[in-house]
Amino acid sequence: MIEPIQIAIDGPAGAGKSTVAKEVARRLGYLYIDTGAMYRALTCLALEKNVSLFDEQALTNLAHNSTINLVQKEERLHVFVENIEVTEAIRSPLVSSHVSQVAAVAGVRMIMVEQQRAMARSQSVVMDGRDIGSHVLPFAQIKIFLTASIEERARRRYLEMTAKGIPVNEEVLKEEIQRRDEQDASREVSPLVRAEDASILDTTGLEIEAVIQIILDLTARRGR
Numbered sequence: 001m002i003e004p005i006q007i008a009i010d011g012p013a014g015a016g017k018s019t020v021a022k023e024v025a026r027r028l029g030y031l032y033i034d035t036g037a038m039y040r041a042l043t044c045l046a047l048e049k050n051v052s053l054f055d056e057q058a059l060t061n062l063a064h065n066s067t068i069n070l071v072q073k074e075e076r077l078h079v080f081v082e083n084i085e086v087t088e089a090i091r092s093p094l095v096s097s098h099v100s101q102v103a104a105v106a107g108v109r110m111i112m113v114e115q116q117r118a119m120a121r122s123q124s125v126v127m128d129g130r131d132i133g134s135h136v137l138p139f140a141q142i143k144i145f146l147t148a149s150i151e152e153r154a155r156r157r158y159l160e161m162t163a164k165g166i167p168v169n170e171e172v173l174k175e176e177i178q179r180r181d182e183q184d185a186s187r188e189v190s191p192l193v194r195a196e197d198a199s200i201l202d203t204t205g206l207e208i209e210a211v212i213q214i215i216l217d218l219t220a221r222r223g224r
């Protein structure tokens with residue numbers, strides 16, 4: 001059997017991870033796994049069920065007992081919790097502002113990581129998140145740490161949300177992104193970190209297509 005290829009893409013919020021990872025996966029015919037969507041889906045469920053976000057055991061139980069599914073349909077990744085579609089709901093400002101708290105819970109991470117590794121076991125994947133190269137897929141053949149200046153990341157998110165008709169203030173968005181990055185980078189369990197063997201790719205001023213090409217070139221050079 002040909003060994004499955006794993007491409008791990010990590011980095012801070014708004015670096016372009018999901019946009020680029022999804023397209024790289026499509027062009028290579030690999031499965032795209034958005035691990036952030038899994039933490040977001042659990043956060044959405046916890047908020048809906050009024051589970052205290054300070055109760056680590058309750059959050060771990062919720063992760064254990066709920067089914068989160070990522071379904072790729074044509075160009076879009078659809079996210080389901082208990083068969084209810086939450087694709088849009090998980091991107092709400094409320095979920096964005098609470099997801100790092102949920103993702104910092106060790107028990108929650110253990111369950112998520114197990115599911116993520118299982119998905120990458122038998123097929124080639126592009127997986128994006130915060131701890132993919134450093135923890136989830138330590139033997140990934142390609143590891144990228146995608147980043148961009150905070151101004152550009154906030155700008156991208158601002159444009160994305162206003163295009164969807166969601167009213168946001170760019171400065172508030174920038175502070176929210178900064179706060180989330182700090183929370184993600186400083187947590188005890190699997191923090192946001194560049195894996196030692198990951199290539200840093202600063203996308204400030206780079207078009208999406210240019211970033212995709214760089215990753216495809218790196219993959220081709222390693223003999224996919």
Ligand code: CDP
Pocket residue numbers: 012013014015018035036037039040099100101103104128129130131132180184
């Ligand atoms: O799209 P954006 O960069 O805003 O975030 P995301 O990838 O959807 O991830 C949302 C949150 O989930 C992050 O801020 C982290 O708190 C958490 N996360 C994580 O802890 N580990 C991952 N592998 C992926 C996401």
Ligand code: CDP
Pocket residue numbers: 011012013014015016017018019020156157160203206207208211
């Ligand atoms: O997943 P992550 O939070 O890292 O970022 P994203 O959701 O993929 O990208 C955030 C926004 O930036 C999207 O609207 C992308 O279209 C845009 N983007 C960009 O303008 N230039 C890039 N090089 C990458 C992404």
